[in-house]
Amino acid sequence: MKVYVCIKHVPNTAAKITLEGSTAYDESVKFVVNPYDEFAVEEGLKLADGDEVILVCVGKETAVSTMRSALAMGASRGLLVTVGEQFISSGVAAQAIVKAIQADGEPGIVLCGKQSVDSEGMQTHYRIAKGLGLPVVSEVAAMAIADGKATIERELEGGSREVISVALPVVIGCTKGLNEPRYPKLPDILKAKKKEIKQIPLSDLGIDAAGKTAVTNLESAPERGAAKMITGDAQSMANELVDLLINEAKVL
């Protein structure tokens, strides 16, 4: 089964985001495969059963490094649709991914993450599915494929799960719990350097980079600063805290 995996090039979640101007940030931080997309890569490698696993990414040229990390996990090759800006609308990213896949081959399955950790859009895979005319299921925490059908467990609030049946091909949004992404070994990292990454400028696909959403400002989340400290014996601290929560913070 030919597998397409959509991976986004995002800053490591531990990285400090230093803002520059109104919507830019210092991009000299470490970039990684979007953590939820790592589950997608791992699942793709399991499902491909010897067939190709093709990575698709829409990003700046620097995303090549991220694609190499996923190639080192075992993916076959990559398609990188290059764009100039960091925040492109989900609609634009999805269109680019759809066109790149359609020009490349027939997907048996398309695997995505349930969300990206930079822009937290939570929707690109739905738009990819619409563009490819395929069904989609997100927040997938377990999946089994038999007889051309996927039986999926989708995570809901409070730990409940929906069991879903869907015929392939399908677009999947992966979440934690689906599998344990493998760590590439040195020989795999070296091998990945030789794998093909085809770069396609967004404009070659006839897609306009301007979408229907625009980030107009980015600001650091307000920090609370140091806590008002409460010390003493356990019961007096507990009493003081409850009084503060009632009278000062007014949350009780």
Added chain:
Amino acid sequence: MGNIGILIDVQDGQVKETNYGVVTAAASGAGEKIALVVSDNAVDCKDALQKYGVTKVVHVTADTPVDSDPEAQGKAIAEAIKNFDITTLVGLSTAKGKDQMARAAAELDAPAILDVMALDINAKTVTKSHFSGKTYASIGLTGDVVVIGIRMNAVEAIEAGGDATAESFQASVGGAGRVTITEIKKVESKTVDLTEAKIIITGGRSLESADNFAILRECAEVVGAAVGASRAAVDSGYAPHAMQVGQTGKTVSPNLYIGCGISGALQHFAGMKTSKVIVGINIDKDAPIFSNCDYGVLGDLFEVVPALTKAFKEKLG
């Protein structure tokens, strides 16, 4: 000038209370405030919804059963948007709400921003977290129809009074979809659902066992709080993943968050930093949580938490 659609999250025939904040967020907008209740079965919610400013309640069904068919839900919502001249759809960013809004937005090729923390419904601008809560982005949406998903508890519900009309709408979605919900595996829990809770008490690695979480549950019960956990506690097997708060767990926004024996790692904060008030209980005066919270209690959680349970009982009971 179109109307505002409010997607109501119905679960087991019930309208969750967190929906009312979404109605309040919509109430300041122009046009009719049309609640869309998507279900095969009638849901009695007109009285409650009109109290918060809904002017019309529409019971949405389709020419195929919708409750077990997420694709049909998305298409039926898209049809209702067109039929009722809705130009802005708002809804709750629950698992179901996000799924329905993403499906409807994709169907209509409409822009959508989900899990927003604040919005200006008339200007079509929103504020949402980027980079796991490290930054807040202001985003503008343009298009004939825009979709905005609101984070639970982000907007406080305010009663607005008024009367609503009620009608039903059957969408033609072109037959059954390809995605079928065959079963719902419920976990029975006595405690409140994390993402909906107004108060959350979490425990970390320092709880040392699953059994010890009982001291947090006892405390939580007194104030109607939900109990959560850090990833370290989940990975150690003290709590199920469904209880995990943080970047790879749940994002929560309660009025009050109390972290017990939680160091306050960046990835944990990613899931709870938009809480109104954050309390840290930690034995180490240099714990990172103390440098980024409202109240810090310096002590052993095994002593402080039971004392807190007692104080809650005495002062609130």
